[in-house]
Every structure is written in structure tokens, then in C-alpha cells.
Amino acid sequence: MKHVDEYRNGALARSIAATIAREADPARLYRFMEFCGGHTHAISRYGLEDLLPENVRLIHGPGCPVCVLPVGRIDEAIGLARHPKVTLCTYADLMRVPASGGSSLIRAKAEGCDVRMVYSTLDALRIAEAEPDREVVFLAIGFETTTPPTALAIRAAEARGLANFSVFSNHVLTPSAIRAILEAPKTGRLPPVALEGFIGPAHVSVVIGWKPYEVFATEFGQRIVVSGFEPLDVMQSVLMLVRQVNEGRTEVENQYVRAVVPEGNRAAIELVDEIFELRDAFEWRGLGSIPHSALKLREKYARFDAERRFTIPPSAAKDNPACECGLILTGAKLPADCRLFGTVCSPETPMGSCMVSSEGACAAHWTYGRFRDRARRAATTRGGAA
Amino acid sequence: MCLAIPALVHELLPDGMAKVGLDGVLKEISTALVPNVAVGDYVVVHVGYALTRIDAAEAERTLALLAEAGAHA
Numbered sequence: 001m002k003h004v005d006e007y008r009n010g011a012l013a014r015s016i017a018a019t020i021a022r023e024a025d026p027a028r029l030y031r032f033m034e035f036c037g038g039h040t041h042a043i044s045r046y047g048l049e050d051l052l053p054e055n056v057r058l059i060h061g062p063g064c065p066v067c068v069l070p071v072g073r074i075d076e077a078i079g080l081a082r083h084p085k086v087t088l089c090t091y092a093d094l095m096r097v098p099a100s101g102g103s104s105l106i107r108a109k110a111e112g113c114d115v116r117m118v119y120s121t122l123d124a125l126r127i128a129e130a131e132p133d134r135e136v137v138f139l140a141i142g143f144e145t146t147t148p149p150t151a152l153a154i155r156a157a158e159a160r161g162l163a164n165f166s167v168f169s170n171h172v173l174t175p176s177a178i179r180a181i182l183e184a185p186k187t188g189r190l191p192p193v194a195l196e197g198f199i200g201p202a203h204v205s206v207v208i209g210w211k212p213y214e215v216f217a218t219e220f221g222q223r224i225v226v227s228g229f230e231p232l233d234v235m236q237s238v239l240m241l242v243r244q245v246n247e248g249r250t251e252v253e254n255q256y257v258r259a260v261v262p263e264g265n266r267a268a269i270e271l272v273d274e275i276f277e278l279r280d281a282f283e284w285r286g287l288g289s290i291p292h293s294a295l296k297l298r299e300k301y302a303r304f305d306a307e308r309r310f311t312i313p314p315s316a317a318k319d320n321p322a323c324e325c326g327l328i329l330t331g332a333k334l335p336a337d338c339r340l341f342g343t344v345c346s347p348e349t350p351m352g353s354c355m356v357s358s359e360g361a362c363a364a365h366w367t368y369g370r371f372r373d374r375a376r377r378a379a380t381t382r383g384g385a386a
Numbered sequence: 387m388c389l390a391i392p393a394l395v396h397e398l399l400p401d402g403m404a405k406v407g408l409d410g411v412l413k414e415i416s417t418a419l420v421p422n423v424a425v426g427d428y429v430v431v432h433v434g435y436a437l438t439r440i441d442a443a444e445a446e447r448t449l450a451l452l453a454e455a456g457a458h459a
Contacts, residue, residue, distance in 0.1 A: 001409050012452060037387060038389060091387075122434045145437065148437070203388040236455055258440050258448055
């Protein structure tokens with residue numbers, strides 16, 4: 001596959017790793033948070049952590065929209081699906097996320113609710129057109145990458161006069177979450193995590209560009225390298241961050257130049273701004289309530305807003321108290337630090353959302369990393385004995 | 387969730403749609419977010435929508451930088 005295979009060359013990844021090992025100062029710690037689940041998945045799948053020297057560490061961030069959606073929102077979505085006239089459409093990622101009381105959207109479907117998995121908002125629109133007697137609600141989720149497709153669907157529904165289509169918006173914003181992590185020492189609302197830089201979002205940045213991150217360099221003295229999702233993209237970004245640290249620079253740099261321009265996709269930004277506005281605050285799993293961190297439909301589009309069209313019983317459900325998703329999402333703990341990891345919680349029976357999405361830190365670690373841990377521990381023990 | 391894949395534009399269709407191919411799999415997607423898409427472009431596809439066009443010249447430059455980053459090992 002062109003524009004994919006070139007960035008998956010293992011030999012070149014090892015050569016770049018050798019350059020990183022040569023340039024990284026052994027007396028220093030290099031702790032970089034990969035914000036996105038897409039990066040977490042690539043890092044685990046290709047074993048990138050194993051290529052890096054011990055003092056260059058990657059810390060998983062909260063950029064997995066499924067993982068940061070609190071239980072209450074899934075409960076509310078199930079509440080919507082229980083309306084006899086509602087057909088609830090959503091992306092596959094959300095189907096198995098645990099709701100309270102052992103429920104999930106896929107269980108609600110098994111109980112007879114009309115829940116349908118779609119690939120695209122285009123499919124949800126098709127269903128609304130083909131079945132005018134159904135109230136089609138699209139359960140929208142995602143960061144800035146996924147918001148323009150939702151906005152286009154609303155615009156299309158308006159143009160086609162579709163009166164039976166609406167959106168339950170859970171779209172969230174990347175810069176607000178990065179700010180919450182960086183302000184943690186000040187606000188005390190999150191466990192502070194010491195970081196030397198961020199591996200910045202790939203496709204979020206395709207949409208919003210890299211300008212919105214500049215404030216983190218100027219205000220917080222942080223480093224961000226916007227990075228593609230392929231393994232060589234990540235390796236190059238780590239090298240760029242290592243060089244920034246060594247040279248004492250705190251800048252926003254763009255590794256993903258083949259797809260990201262500074263201003264992003266203007267058409268997409270304007271469209272989203274036309275249809276959505278900021279919520280005062282939104283609850284994030286693990287990060288708590290973050291001001292101005294999510295989007296709702298503007299008053300002008302109220303008729304397409306499921307939260308205004310339907311009575312949705314509010315849910316105050318809490319996460320499983322033993323689940324460490326919250327601390328894992330903020331980089332304060334590793335998946336293997338959670339008591340539930342690999343015991344009662346696995347991708348087949350997820351207790352927390354980080355185990356559901358393949359981009360979640362726990363699912364990625366379960367699928368690709370849990371035996372590496374063991375190998376690494378064994379190697380350390382052998383090394384210590386010798 | 388933000389997974390998006392580069393696909394080759396095979397054919398432009400009415401209403402801002404296009405037929406794209408990825409390793410022999412053909413799919414109809416919307417190009418409403420990317421103005422002036424042409425046959426032969428590679429676009430980044432996410433949940434049925436093109437998000438941007440891949441800049442072939444920048445891709446070449448990135449590959450050259452990657453080769454350089456791994457050169458002295």
C-alpha cells in the first residue's frame with residue numbers, strides 16, 4: 001500500500017533507534033506522552049518501546065475517545081435506544097463499552113433495542129432516508145478528526161429535509177485535554193505527570209492544523225511534535241523530541257508534513273464552527289470535568305440535536321471502583337499496575353473502556369505487550385544475578 | 387478511532403463523492419471536505435470522508451529524512 005508500507009520498514013526503524021540511542025544523553029530522562037490512541041496502538045503493535053533506550057520512555061495519553069467517554073453517557077445512549085421508535089446508529093468501537101449494571105449497547109441490541117453499527121455517518125443518513133418511520137439517532141463520538149463527518153451529515157439531513165435524523169453529540173477537543181494534563185500541578189485535579197514533550201496527534205492535526213498547540217510551547221514551555229501514525233513516523237518524532245530536549249528548544253514541530261499544514265483543513269473547521277458550539281464543561285472518564293472541552297449543536301440546529309429532541313434519563317453512574325482506567329488515561333499508571341488487568345478484565349470481558357477499543361492502552365498492552373513485560377522482567381533479573 | 391488510511395482516487399462521482407481504491411478494494415467516499423480532488427490523488431480517508439490530500443513532494447522529503455536519520459548507524 002503506497003504511503004503506508006514505506007513507513008513500516010523494520011530495518012530502518014532499528015537504524016533510527018540506533019541514532020536515538022546515540023543522541024540520547026544517558027544522564028537524562030526523556031518522557032514523551034503520545035496523546036493519541038492511534039499512536040498507542042502503533043507503539044504496542046510494532047514493539048517500538050523495545051527499540052528505544054531505557055531512558056527514553058513513552059507514556060500513554062487520553063486520546064482514545066471511547067476510553068474517555070464516561071459510563072453515564074453510555075447509559076444515556078442505551079436510554080435513547082430504549083425508545084421504541086429510535087434506531088441508534090454508532091461506530092463499532094462503542095458497541096462493547098461497559099455501561100452500568102453489566103450492560104452495553106450490544107447487550108441492549110440483544111434485548112431487542114434497535115442498535116446498528118455503521119461505518120460512516122453516510123450509512124446513518126441512508127437508514128434515515130430508507131426508514132422514514134424510524135427516529136434515527138447517530139451516537140457521535142470522537143475528537144476533531146471525526147467531528148467534520150458528523151457536521152456534514154447534519155448539513156445533508158437539513159438539505160434533504162430529513163426530519164427523522166438527529167445526533168447525540170459526544171465530540172471532544174484535543175487542546176482542552178492537553179491543557180488539563182499540563183495544568184494538573186496547578187489545579188490538583190489530576191495526578192501530575194512529569195513530561196519532556198508530547199507526540200502530537202496525526203489526524204486531529206490534519207483537521208485543526210498545528211497552530212492550536214503553539215500555546216503549549218509559549219505558555220507551558222512544552223515540546224510537541226505532530227506525528228503520523230505509522231511506526232517510522234513515531235520513531236522520527238521521538239528523534240525530533242530528543243533533539244529538542246538536547247538543544248534546549250521548546251517548540252511545535254510537524255513530522256507529518258505529507259498531510260498536516262499549519263492552519264489545518266479550513267473547510268472542515270468552518271463547517272464544524274457553523275454547526276457546533278462549545279459546551280461549558282464536559283465529563284471525561286479519568287480526567288473529570290474539563291471546561292470548554294466538548295461540542296454541542298448550536299441552537300439553530302436544535303431539531304437535529306437528540307439531547308433536545310428526546311427525554312434522556314440522566315445517569316450519575318460511576319466507573320467500577322477497582323478500575324484504574326482514570327490513572328492510566330492520564331499516564332500516572334501503567335495497564336499492568338491495575339489489579340483487574342488480565343484477571344477479570346480482558347478484551348473479551350472488559351471492565352473499563354481502556355480494554356475495549358483496540359487503541360486503549362490496556363487493550364493494546366494485552367494484545368501486544370503483556371509477554372514483553374515478562375521477558376523484560378526476566379532479562380532484568382538475569383542481568384541482576386550476573 | 388482517528389484511524390485514517392491513504393487511498394487512491396479512481397473516479398469522481400456526482401454529489402461530491404468519489405470512488406477510491408486501497409489494495410484492490412474499491413469504496414465510495416465523500417470528498418466534500420477536500421476541494422478539487424482529482425483522479426490519481428491520494429487522499430486520507432476517515433469514516434467514509436476524505437480529510438486531506440497527501441502531498442507527494444512532502445512524502446518524498448519525509449522518506450529522505452527517515453533514510454538520513456537511520457544512515458549513520
